[in-house]
Amino acid sequence: MTKIVHPYAHRLGIIRDWKSRWFAADPRKYREFLRVDAAIRALLMKRLRTAHVSTIEIERSQKALRVQIHTARPGMVIGRSGESATKLKKDLVQMLKSMKLSSVPTLALDIVEIRSPEANAAVVAAMVVESLEKRMPFRRVLKQTIEKVMANREVLGVRIQVSGMLGAGSMSRTENLKKGRIPLQTIRADVDYAHDEANLPLGKIGVKTWIYRGDIFADRSGAREPRARMEDRRPQRRAPQSAN
Numbered sequence: 001m002t003k004i005v006h007p008y009a010h011r012l013g014i015i016r017d018w019k020s021r022w023f024a025a026d027p028r029k030y031r032e033f034l035r036v037d038a039a040i041r042a043l044l045m046k047r048l049r050t051a052h053v054s055t056i057e058i059e060r061s062q063k064a065l066r067v068q069i070h071t072a073r074p075g076m077v078i079g080r081s082g083e084s085a086t087k088l089k090k091d092l093v094q095m096l097k098s099m100k101l102s103s104v105p106t107l108a109l110d111i112v113e114i115r116s117p118e119a120n121a122a123v124v125a126a127m128v129v130e131s132l133e134k135r136m137p138f139r140r141v142l143k144q145t146i147e148k149v150m151a152n153r154e155v156l157g158v159r160i161q162v163s164g165m166l167g168a169g170s171m172s173r174t175e176n177l178k179k180g181r182i183p184l185q186t187i188r189a190d191v192d193y194a195h196d197e198a199n200l201p202l203g204k205i206g207v208k209t210w211i212y213r214g215d216i217f218a219d220r221s222g223a224r225e226p227r228a229r230m231e232d233r234r235p236q237r238r239a240p241q242s243a244n
Contacts, residue, residue: 006193007184007191007192007193007210008193010184010187011187011191014187014188015187015188015190015216019055019056019057019058020033020037020057020058021057021058021059021060022058022059022060028102029102032101032102033060035099036065036096036099036101037058039095039099040056040058040067040092040095041056041058043091043092043095044056044067044069044088047088047091048069048071048076048077050073050076050130051071051072051073051076051077052071052072052073052114052117052122052123052126052127053069053070053071053077053122053126054070054071054072054114054120054122054123054194055068055070055122056068056069056070057070060105063103063105063106064105064106064107064108065096065105065106065107065108066107066108066109066110067092067107067108067109067110068110068111068112069109069110069111069112070112070113070114071111071112071113071114072113072114072117072120072123074111074112074113077111078111085109085111088109089107089109092107092109093107116152116154118148118149118151118152118155119149119152119154119155119192119211119213120192120194120211121192121193121194121209121210121211122192122194122196122209124145124149124158124160124194124209124211125194125195125196125207125208125209126196127145128141128142128145128160128162128196128198128207128209129196129197129198129207131145132162132198132200132205132207133198133199133200137167138162138166138167138175138205139175142160142162142175142177143177145160146158146160146177146178146179149211150179150180154213154214155180155211155212155213156180156181156212156213156214157178157179157180157181157182157210157211157212158178158179158180158182158209158210158211158212159176159177159178159179159182159209159210160176160177160178160207160208160209160210161174161175161176161177161206161207161208161209162174162175162205162206162207162208163175163205163206163208164198164200164202164203164204164205164206165200165202165203165205166205168202180212181212182210182212183212184210186215188215188216188217189212189214189215189216190212190213190214190215190216191210191211191212191213192209192210192211192213193208193209193210193211194208194209195207195208195209196209
């Protein structure tokens with residue numbers, strides 16, 4: 001019987017790290033930290049809807065809380081002279097104070113730029129959503145997006161799926177477009193996955209994105225090597241030598 005597993009959770013602890021990194025032995029503290037993390041992510045994703053945010057990572061120490069925002073548009077998050085980032089940090093601190101926590105931690109906000117947006121599944125899904133909300137034909141959006149993603153040298157395969165009332169139709173349906181290979185069952189395969197929703201007059205359209213960026217191998221010491229393309233690991237053929 002086939003089981004559908006989230007590509008991120010499937011590789012968690014092997015080639016993926018946790019998005020929330022902290023430890024709480026007290027059950028009350030654990031519930032409080034979990035509630036704070038969910039509130040922070042909900043606020044940031046709502047405020048930074050158009051900033052193409054990929055990941056929000058949260059780290060905790062004894063009295064400090066660090067939030068890292070990975071975005072393809074850092075200028076929109078930072079703002080002119082850092083005004084937007086300052087206001088965003090002030091709103092987060094105000095939200096933490098209003099949650100009646102046992103102790104309000106010291107907040108640090110970091111904005112990390114995504115160097116290769118076309119190789120990030122969340123950014124690609126946001127690009128598709130942005131085009132669909134501009135009333136562009138979904139087939140043209142999928143084709144143009146896949147061609148743009150495959151132009152990136154890091155990407156070896158991409159798959160985009162849209163579902164909903166497509167093309168102003170009277171019935172909901174699902175459309176897929178794929179190029180390259182997506183090895184979902186290979187643990188060492190670096191497959192990035194994300195889903196998003198486009199709000200249209202006829203309803204919501206769901207967008208799912210899979211991007212394969214090569215394999216991650218471990219050396220003999222146990223450390224992980226950077227991503228490697230499959231063709232880079234194939235043995236090169238030697239030219240035949242002429243017998244004299």
